[in-house]
Amino acid sequence: MIPKETVQKILDTARVEEVVGDFVTLRKRGADLWACCPFHGEKTPSFHVIPSKGQYYCFGCHKGGSAVGFIMDYEHLSYVEALRYLARKYNIEIVEKEETAEDIANRQRNESLLLVSEYASNFFKEQLKTEEGRAVGLEYFHSRGLTDATIEKYGLGWAPSSRHALSDAAKAAGYKDEYLLETGLCATYEPDNSLHDRFYDRVVFPIHSMSGRVIAFGARTLKSKEAGKPYAKYVNSKESDIYVKNKSLYGIWFAKNEMARKDKCYLVEGYLDVLSMHQLGITNVVASSGTALTEGQIGLIKRFTQNVTIMYDGDSAGIHAALRGIDMFLREGMNVKVVLIPDGDDPDSYSRKHSLAEVEEFLAGAEMDFVDFKSSLLMKDTAKDPLKRAEMINDIADTIADIPDAVKRSVYVDFLSDKFEIRRDILDERIGATRSKRLIEEKKAADRERERRQN
Ligand SMILES: [Zn+2]
Known part of the structure; x- marks a missing residue:
């Protein structure tokens, strides 16, 4: 633990213009310093630092605060981690207290x-x-x-x-x-x-x-x-x-600031997918390489953005992994989209064959909502078979049932209802039934777990 007096010393010593100035080029205008905001993309500066008040503020995205707050926001650190960072910067020794042997x-x-x-x-x-x-x-x-x-x-x-x-x-x-x-x-x-x-x-x-x-x-x-x-x-x-494998993502250190700034994360499969896309200039990309996607990894992404686009190969293994990922992200309340790379390419080979502008254009156009993604997959062999078509719609409805937020669920129900010309109340009924079934299952599992612990 950091003793109180040391915390105060760090807060007194850290100069907001010096701390911010390590990351952003500040220009003097009057008594204040100005820069293009590091938190939201912009071409004319609306981010300014007021040394006399020890504060910074952005008129564009309304982020603002002290030197510690800036480090917490910019480096995505906790309060204590930010204090330690500043102590290192200003050579302030932290004599930890109450640490056991x-x-x-x-x-x-x-x-x-x-x-x-x-x-x-x-x-x-x-x-x-x-x-x-x-x-x-x-x-x-x-x-x-x-x-x-x-x-x-x-x-x-x-x-x-x-x-x-x-x-x-x-x-x-x-x-x-x-x-x-x-x-x-x-x-x-x-x-x-x-x-x-x-x-x-x-x-x-x-x-x-x-x-x-x-x-x-x-x-x-x-x-x-x-x-x-x-x-x-x-x-x-x-x-x-x-x-800890299921709490690590390849590339997170290099991607995290851009993930927060763009408010979006691309999830790919391999090391080379990350490296090629970063090299091309798309740096909000991480990989779950080495493991199938885990809840711990989703938690890491969630610290920076709610929006994730799964970008896998268009082969059957890639599609299977994408389907699994969709359900997991939705259950965590995140917004998920999918891009399948065409013609036997993967994100790595595709990035190497195209310019940054081409890849960006492709991503913007190829990004599919999960309802579109699932239906495009299932539609291939269900178009003429009414029974299979019904199964597919039920399957998509069950995925929507995973979304924790009621408003979001409702938006997707509208979407699905329009797309397949199914009455809303029928979809609502299915989703309601699926949700209560899952709640009962979860409750049973929790009860079993409690019993197991008591014994
Ligand atoms: Zn801003």
Whole structure:
């Protein structure tokens, strides 16, 4: 915990114009400073900073507040996190109070795990400069259209083919076996329990936390499958105290500000989808790579925007994943749209074949509401069969039943009613029945859970 006096010292020391000035170019006009607002897109400045009052305010989007408030909004940090940020900026020491010995040990342990991950990330980056790294790793990234600037920015790297390149280097640099094992960077192998690298002979994609620290890695082999040999195209870090898979999204650190600014998030499947779209200039893109979409990941997106567009391949696996995603986002009360990439392309290959303007135009035009998406899928084989048509409408109505907000539900019922010329009251009846059925199921499940706990 930060002691009260230290909080006051941080608040007294932080100058709003200096704090904002780290992120925005401010120009003096009269006693105030002006800039184009970092929170909403604009061409003429309506964002101004009033040093004498220690405040900032935007006449366009009406965001305003103090230096701490700015950091909370801009960096999406909690109050305490923002205070810590400012303390670092102004070299104010925080002497934590009332931390138990266990708290301290945990904090130090987590920091050690983060430090060894950072070391590994730098190691893999450096390996791109070796002969092997250049010939295989760098060659691969270039062949996928990634520029050196992108490779550098996203920290892409090469894990050498030797099975203990990283462990040897890390140990020589003073990192403990314990942390190399806990982060899953290394594992011990029989018969002598020696330390071996988890990632070798692969290109490496570091995964960043919400605050920009490296917490894990995804690594892809460039070898093709050989008969009789075990084969995994991707290997990912195992879970640890710093890496919880279902609460991480690839690209979130680089995407979060733009997600908030555009009030929209594109969800794609793979590392390369994120990288190619970011490189093209569309940076509000993240991937759930490595896992099927989870509620924890949806929670992360929700911190920045309520609007998500699922952008998957148009193949059957992509469609299946999109359908599952739609239901999950709707249940969380979010607004969800879908874009299917045509003709065997994925977001990565599509972004590489087209200009920014073309991709933006495509996205704007191809974005489908979930009702349209579901009906276009189901319509293909149901057009002439009245029974199947009824099943499809019921299926869409059941999806609408997942939406928590009554007004939104009602808007979708109107939409569905118009689209298929079905009377509203019939749809309402179906949705009402589905909702009460689900409520009863949920209540039963909760009761069972309570009983289980009591026993
Ligand atoms: Zn604004």
